[in-house]
Amino acid sequence: MKIGNVEIKSVACLAPLAGITDKAFREVCRSFGAGYGETEMVSAKALSFNDKKSFSLMELSESEHPCGIQLFGNEPALMANAARLAKNEGADIIDINMGCPAPKIANNGTGSALMKNPELCREIVYAMKNAVDTPITVKIRKGFDEEHINAVEVAQACEEGGADAVIVHGRTRQQYYSGKCDLDIIKAVKNAVGIPVIGNGDVKDIKSAEKMLGYTGCDAVMVARAALGNPWVFRILNEYFQNGIITQPPGTEDKLRIMREHIELVCSYKGERMGMLQSRKQIAWYLKGFRGAAGFRDEAGRVATLDDMYRLIERVLEFQNC
Ligand SMILES: Cc1cc2nc3c(=O)[nH]c(=O)nc-3n(C[C@H](O)[C@H](O)[C@H](O)COP(=O)(O)O)c2cc1C
Missing domain, CATH: 1.10.1200.80 (Putative flavin oxidoreducatase; domain 2)
Incomplete structure (x- = not known):
């Protein structure tokens, strides 16, 4: 899979996890073959105030490239500025958080709340694409709630804005992390856009990854919770999908x-x-x-x-x- 000009050599990538996917954890997952990892979400607004902690979240190590820096915010100009800063930190990919369900994020109109406004999603991607030549991805959900299932519309708007790939978590904001991940919505997005689609939600082993890839036709999968205390999951997935070999977890x-x-x-x-x-x-x-x-x-x-x-x-x- 290629995200813009960045080649991703493995079918399984590490999803962003706030408070968890720090530099060390990303390095460990990369050493087991994760296609790329992402930082946890970084506030574009906090970066504009020169917040030290936010800058520290964007620090990457030499050995983890390619790596994505994830940004959140809802103001195109601030997001464009944050993209420039992320590029300066060495990001190979810049991801926009359009899925975070936490009230302190969504109630501010950021994270998953962006999905209520596909036109704004398009504008944000467009502004960031004009600011940097780094590939831009968006990480979306199925929709905000069951009454607003619009992942296809949002993905298309982001593609129009210039997005280089879309990551789809098959749950609504309302579901948070519970209930079933809907593979049909990931399939629908894959059929509706021309850019790579990365499926996300409940991938934890060969069987679930095979189902996600086979059923939806997505180009790669992103693993979040199943990597916790289990970073070798990427080796298990790679060995299977690249070499057809079933490997056991370490002893x-x-x-x-x-x-x-x-x-x-x-x-x-x-x-x-x-x-x-x-x-x-x-x-x-x-x-x-x-x-x-x-x-x-x-x-x-x-x-x-x-x-x-x-x-x-x-x-x-x-x-x-x-
Ligand atoms: C503790 C925790 C923190 C998360 N932080 C982020 C984040 O910073 N950015 C983001 O886009 N998604 C975040 N997510 C969502 C995950 O990236 C992923 O979409 C979700 O957990 C579903 O994937 P999984 O079933 O493989 O865990 C977080 C999820 C959890 C459980």
């Missing part, structure tokens, strides 16, 4: 080694104190499915240093073997 020791290296990377970027605080949930996700997981996950919620994590790993290992 116990390898899983724990991957977790350790991931969290060490987080700490190298954020410092040990902040890094460990932010990694507690990641550790808990990695420990899912282990023998004694409930207790260990509880402990993960209290780790404060890398040494705490090393000790936890030793105990988890001992417990698996006894």
Whole structure:
């Protein structure tokens, strides 16, 4: 798949997840073969105020390219300015958030609320395309609610504005992340636009990815929640779709080694104190499915240093073997 002039070499990509898809996690997922990853959403308005934290969300590492920076906002001029800043940070792709359901985002007319106004979506894409030569993508939902299912209309408006690809999450804003992902709407978008379509929603293994790709005809899939504590999902999907090989997840020791290296990377970027605080949930996700997981996950919620994590790993290992 090509998004503008950017070649994406794998059929499975990492979706943006606020508070989760930081530089370290994206690097880990890329190392397992994610086609590309995206930063969490960054506020165009906050960037216009020179907000330091927002700029830090856009920091990319050398090894993760191609990488997308996701922006949210509803003012074409501010979004165009934010696109220039994202380009300066080295974004290979700039994605527009048109799907976030959170009240503090949607009630401000941004995120999923943009889908209520396809003409504004078109204007925003157009303004950003005029500002940068970086490919622009949009990440939309099925619609705002069951009474307003307009993913096809919004995707077409964005294509007219110059979008280079569209990512479709097959749920409405009203559904948040519950209920079923509607593959028919992804198929309908694929049939209605000429740009690449990336399907998103509930892809977690070979079977669900195969269904998404086969049924909808989409060009690639985006994986979000299934990558948590499970970044090797990209290797499993790639091996299957590129080489026809079914691979198993790593064994116990390898899983724990991957977790350790991931969290060490987080700490190298954020410092040990902040890094460990932010990694507690990641550790808990990695420990899912282990023998004694409930207790260990509880402990993960209290780790404060890398040494705490090393000790936890030793105990988890001992417990698996006894
Ligand atoms: C905790 C969380 C944070 C998310 N943050 C973002 C975000 O910043 N930008 C975005 O476009 N989507 C965001 N999403 C939506 C996901 O990218 C994805 O569309 C959704 O989870 C469905 O995919 P999945 O079934 O593979 O999880 C978020 C979802 C979750 C659960």
